[in-house]
Amino acid sequence: MDYEVTSNRLNGHKRGDIIKHADLGDLTTDLLFLVEAGHLSPLKPKKSVKTIDTEQKD
Amino acid sequence: MATSVYLSNPSCTINSVDLQDQCTMAVVNYVLEQLETTAFGDAARKYGASTVTSLQNNSIEVELYQSYAASETEATIFGLVGIQTTVVIKPTSAAVSATNPSYTLTGCYLESHTPINASLGELSTLTLTFSGGSLVKATS
Numbered sequence: 001m002d003y004e005v006t007s008n009r010l011n012g013h014k015r016g017d018i019i020k021h022a023d024l025g026d027l028t029t030d031l032l033f034l035v036e037a038g039h040l041s042p043l044k045p046k047k048s049v050k051t052i053d054t055e056q057k058d
Numbered sequence: 059m060a061t062s063v064y065l066s067n068p069s070c071t072i073n074s075v076d077l078q079d080q081c082t083m084a085v086v087n088y089v090l091e092q093l094e095t096t097a098f099g100d101a102a103r104k105y106g107a108s109t110v111t112s113l114q115n116n117s118i119e120v121e122l123y124q125s126y127a128a129s130e131t132e133a134t135i136f137g138l139v140g141i142q143t144t145v146v147i148k149p150t151s152a153a154v155s156a157t158n159p160s161y162t163l164t165g166c167y168l169e170s171h172t173p174i175n176a177s178l179g180e181l182s183t184l185t186l187t188f189s190g191g192s193l194v195k196a197t198s
Contacts, residue, residue: 007129011071011146024074028144028165033137038129039075 003031003040010039018043069148069160070120072188075134082183083121084147086161088193091115116193118145118163124175124182132173135186139171145188156197166191 005017013019019040021031034040070081091112096103106112125131148160166188176182 007075009076009129009134011074011076026144026162026164027074028142029073029138033073033141034075036137037075037133039134 001045002043003035004043005039006041007039010034067150069146069151071146072120072134073138073143073145077120077122077131077134078151080122080125080131081120082123083119083185085119086147086163086193087117087119088161089115089117114192116163116166116189116191118147118161118166118188119185120145120147120188121183121185124173124184131184135168135171135184136173138168140168142167142191143188144191154196154198160196162194162196163188163191164194 002018002020005013005015005019008015010017011024013023021027024031024034031040035042068078068081068084070077070084090106091114092105093110093112094103094105095107095110122131122135126133142165145163145166146160148154148158150158152158154160167190168186168188171186172184174182175184
């Protein structure tokens, strides 16, 4: 899962950066702590858009 | 020539969160427990040996200004009580080098926190002690 950086305090990252768990190095706590503290926000995966066939059949 | 080093621009990172601008004091204690290796035939007590590896008993103490604002001190620290985390201290915020080593205490434990420590007319501060964990010094 990807996370958006939501504070300017996350080591080595800026607000707005999109990062993964591995980008935080040897973090020994759960990422939830950083989410609850307001430093990260989980990004929900976007669903692919379904295409609709608008051509009329004969 | 003797030189004195003081932390004028230290880097203090707790659980990957940079709290440099809230930090006023940092103490890194690197301890290898003293094990006695005195044996028959010795004329004096001895401790340790090249074949003896004692346990590390490290700690890091930091003093921070308290702030209840979003993503600041309280929000970052409160959830860390009672669990293991990682603390990194550098003398300056510059890149890690032989003259600016970083000290990383991994798996240290925060036993207590004082969410309110306030007196009239004074800035609220808190002192945290992170105990245990493995200390690594990096110079590059």
